[in-house]
Amino acid sequence: MTAPARTRTSGDLIRAEEPVLAHNYHPLPVVVAHAEGAWVEDVEGRRYLDMLAGYSALNFGHRHPLLIEAAHRQLDRLTLTSRAFHNDRLAEFAERLAELTGLDMVLPMNTGAEAVESGIKVARKWAYEVKGVPADRATIVVAAENFHGRTTTIVSFSTDETARTGFGPFTPGFRIVPYNDLAALEAAVDGTTAAVLIEPIQGEAGVVVPDDGYLAGVRELTRRNNCLFIADEIQSGLGRTGRTLAVQHEDVVPDVVLLGKALGGGIVPVSAVVARREVLSVLRPGEHGSTFGGNPLAAAVGTAVVELLETGEFQRRATELGGVLRDGLTGLVGHGVVGFRSRGLWAGVDVDPALGTGREVSERLMREGVLVKDTHGSTIRLAPPLTVTEEELRSALGSLQKVLTRGA
Numbered sequence: 001m002t003a004p005a006r007t008r009t010s011g012d013l014i015r016a017e018e019p020v021l022a023h024n025y026h027p028l029p030v031v032v033a034h035a036e037g038a039w040v041e042d043v044e045g046r047r048y049l050d051m052l053a054g055y056s057a058l059n060f061g062h063r064h065p066l067l068i069e070a071a072h073r074q075l076d077r078l079t080l081t082s083r084a085f086h087n088d089r090l091a092e093f094a095e096r097l098a099e100l101t102g103l104d105m106v107l108p109m110n111t112g113a114e115a116v117e118s119g120i121k122v123a124r125k126w127a128y129e130v131k132g133v134p135a136d137r138a139t140i141v142v143a144a145e146n147f148h149g150r151t152t153t154i155v156s157f158s159t160d161e162t163a164r165t166g167f168g169p170f171t172p173g174f175r176i177v178p179y180n181d182l183a184a185l186e187a188a189v190d191g192t193t194a195a196v197l198i199e200p201i202q203g204e205a206g207v208v209v210p211d212d213g214y215l216a217g218v219r220e221l222t223r224r225n226n227c228l229f230i231a232d233e234i235q236s237g238l239g240r241t242g243r244t245l246a247v248q249h250e251d252v253v254p255d256v257v258l259l260g261k262a263l264g265g266g267i268v269p270v271s272a273v274v275a276r277r278e279v280l281s282v283l284r285p286g287e288h289g290s291t292f293g294g295n296p297l298a299a300a301v302g303t304a305v306v307e308l309l310e311t312g313e314f315q316r317r318a319t320e321l322g323g324v325l326r327d328g329l330t331g332l333v334g335h336g337v338v339g340f341r342s343r344g345l346w347a348g349v350d351v352d353p354a355l356g357t358g359r360e361v362s363e364r365l366m367r368e369g370v371l372v373k374d375t376h377g378s379t380i381r382l383a384p385p386l387t388v389t390e391e392e393l394r395s396a397l398g399s400l401q402k403v404l405t406r407g408a
């Protein structure tokens, strides 16, 4: 007889997944059962500092009390209506999110990939109805090494063969240019261009921060060529880099901002397309939708997230502790780290390949009680909750130093 889940060990639970769970992930061998703040605890009661924070979905830490309270309050009242009816939480969420981002209108969705898909649809419709691109000729310019999600259309313009192979035929209408290259972007844009879609910092590519002036350059170029600037802030946004949005480091306001991950407070999936009125106004009833998008529970949690960000506290913490992170990593360069890129509480760290792959370093860190995730090759990414304390951050950096100096 199979033992009840609560008595199973980590090893039992990992083995139990094997025959019944699709193998589309390769998780670290840790089975989390509880979490609070920057800490998670496995089924055997071992504690780990979470330096990944759900790829930024946990910017406010695990189970932030104000977010949990907002969710509980809403759970006791109303959870789902569908958009067939109005609900009494959605207007406030949309108003405050639009205000937070400096834009006008909100299209609520659920996951990040859905927000990206929705942004692409809206941009195409804008191109036909407002810009006057001939039917079915609209193009969208994207960057190499991008990561925008996993749907069929999104992997159509990925340059990661693992994400694409076996999933064709692909959606046409995308042009790929090198990231951080304004001349290449200029050459790719023409009268058919509906939008330029980029990450202000490429997260999955290894936290690649573009040169100063790139985002402002994209803004100027898209304005001059009458096409939309769509900033995918799903991972970079909502406080992570020290600003509400990463584009704000260059005082840029895109036409469309895609948000997700942290917008759901680590509780429910919440995403949104936030845009200028002229852009989102192209959608009319029946043309786009989602059963769960804008549900009252999501709106209540999303509003509580916006409230946290309105205080500016998390952006400040990301800036201040981002300095501690940067200084700590600078001290490791030449001592197991060959280079790193960081902005706010977000870093991509290239470990000396002689010391192991990113995966191997992540496993060693796990044994030291610190959870991180590799990206490609020997690069690991650090993205702790913005609630992490300086002491916790220094302790994680100490563990990194330890595993790098001790080597394999």
Ligand SMILES: Cc1ncc(COP(=O)(O)O)c(C=O)c1O
Pocket: 055, 111, 112, 113, 114, 116, 147, 148, 149, 150, 199, 203, 204, 232, 233, 234, 235, 236, 260, 261
């Ligand atoms: C920049 C960016 N866009 C989109 C996505 C897709 O989000 P989701 O996994 O919620 O579909 C991600 C996820 O990592 C992301 O980093």
